[in-house]
Amino acid sequence: MLLQRQAFVIHRFNPFVMKRRTFLQSAGMLAGATLIPQQAWLRPLLFPAGQMTALRGNVSIYTERGGTIACLLTPEHSVVVDTQFPDQANNLISLLKEQNAKPLDLLINTHHHGDHTGGNIAFKGMVTKHIAHANSKTNQERVAPEREQMDNTLLPGTTYTEHHTEKVGDETVTLHYHGAGHTNGDSLVHFEEANIVHMGDLMFNRRLPYIDKSSGADISNWIDILRHARRQFDKDTLFVFGHAGEGYEVTGTGDDLKAMAHFLKMALRYGKKAKKRGDSLEDLVAKTTSFPRAPEFKGNERGVRRVLSAVYAELEEA
Numbered sequence: 001m002l003l004q005r006q007a008f009v010i011h012r013f014n015p016f017v018m019k020r021r022t023f024l025q026s027a028g029m030l031a032g033a034t035l036i037p038q039q040a041w042l043r044p045l046l047f048p049a050g051q052m053t054a055l056r057g058n059v060s061i062y063t064e065r066g067g068t069i070a071c072l073l074t075p076e077h078s079v080v081v082d083t084q085f086p087d088q089a090n091n092l093i094s095l096l097k098e099q100n101a102k103p104l105d106l107l108i109n110t111h112h113h114g115d116h117t118g119g120n121i122a123f124k125g126m127v128t129k130h131i132a133h134a135n136s137k138t139n140q141e142r143v144a145p146e147r148e149q150m151d152n153t154l155l156p157g158t159t160y161t162e163h164h165t166e167k168v169g170d171e172t173v174t175l176h177y178h179g180a181g182h183t184n185g186d187s188l189v190h191f192e193e194a195n196i197v198h199m200g201d202l203m204f205n206r207r208l209p210y211i212d213k214s215s216g217a218d219i220s221n222w223i224d225i226l227r228h229a230r231r232q233f234d235k236d237t238l239f240v241f242g243h244a245g246e247g248y249e250v251t252g253t254g255d256d257l258k259a260m261a262h263f264l265k266m267a268l269r270y271g272k273k274a275k276k277r278g279d280s281l282e283d284l285v286a287k288t289t290s291f292p293r294a295p296e297f298k299g300n301e302r303g304v305r306r307v308l309s310a311v312y313a314e315l316e317e318a
């Protein structure tokens with residue numbers, strides 16, 4: 001977690017505890033002391049806004065509500081990976097526009113879940129290229145009508161199947177797909193110059209993960225994806241995680257990927273043993289508060305049930 005400690009907060013405001021003047025000063029740090037347009041300071045009075053944290057190069061993360069967003073931002077270029085929900089995306093857009101009012105070079109979705117794509121609609125008309133894995137787009141098309149969200153859905157215009165590279169200013173952004181994991185459409189997004197990889201929801205840092213079997217999740221292959229990522233990238237790579245447990249960071253190293261792979265392996269093994277004993281899913285949920293040999297992965301009963309349901313479903317597929 002050393003790398004995370006080196007990161008520094010460049011913007012944080014909470015309108016309920018900060019006076020407007022303090023907020024303007026704080027926002028000015030990011031904005032190069034330009035004036036905040038009226039709308040931009042009115043918005044956080046309605047919605048508590050999030051935090052932009054610089055990582056390295058020109059890459060930052062934005063955290064508010066939903067999956068972690070990564071941004072590349074220079075006066076000439078901008079890239080956004082994932083969009084949380086519309087209100088959060090609008091808060092982020094206000095911050096981005098302070099430095100760069102040009103259209104985004106790239107909008108990327110790591111996968112289709114609403115806490116990563118719900119804010120896409122806020123970027124409508126502002127994006128040169130919008131990319132996701134082909135399965136991610138298919139999933140988004142499938143779930144939007146189910147949730148009666150078709151009018152508020154912005155689908156990626158470009159898809160890929162294995163690898164896809166875009167040059168953006170001095171940065172090279174490559175998307176990698178290594179098969180099904182958290183869903184069947186998860187991209188790893190590598191900012192090659194900054195050596196930062198957004199893992200999307202392939203990483204729940206010490207938090208019980210959502211395993212979306214209805215969208216083709218595959219726990220065994222997920223373990224392989226994490227192992228492969230540790231080999232594919234290097235010791236200096238900084239990873240961004242979709243989510244983290246309380247007290248844990250949404251960025252980290254290959255050691256955190258190793259811990260996640262270990263958790264998934266232990267969860268599969270735990271389910272296998274229980275199934276052999278004849279435990280029903282309900283029996284197992286009732287007796288589980290944490291997972292053997294991976295107790296740092298925490299969650300409530302709903303979280304335990306979600307993991308064990310997916311584990312049982314996968315064991316039945318085998």
Ligand SMILES: [Zn+2]
Nearest residue numbers: 111113182201
């Ligand atoms: Zn997800």
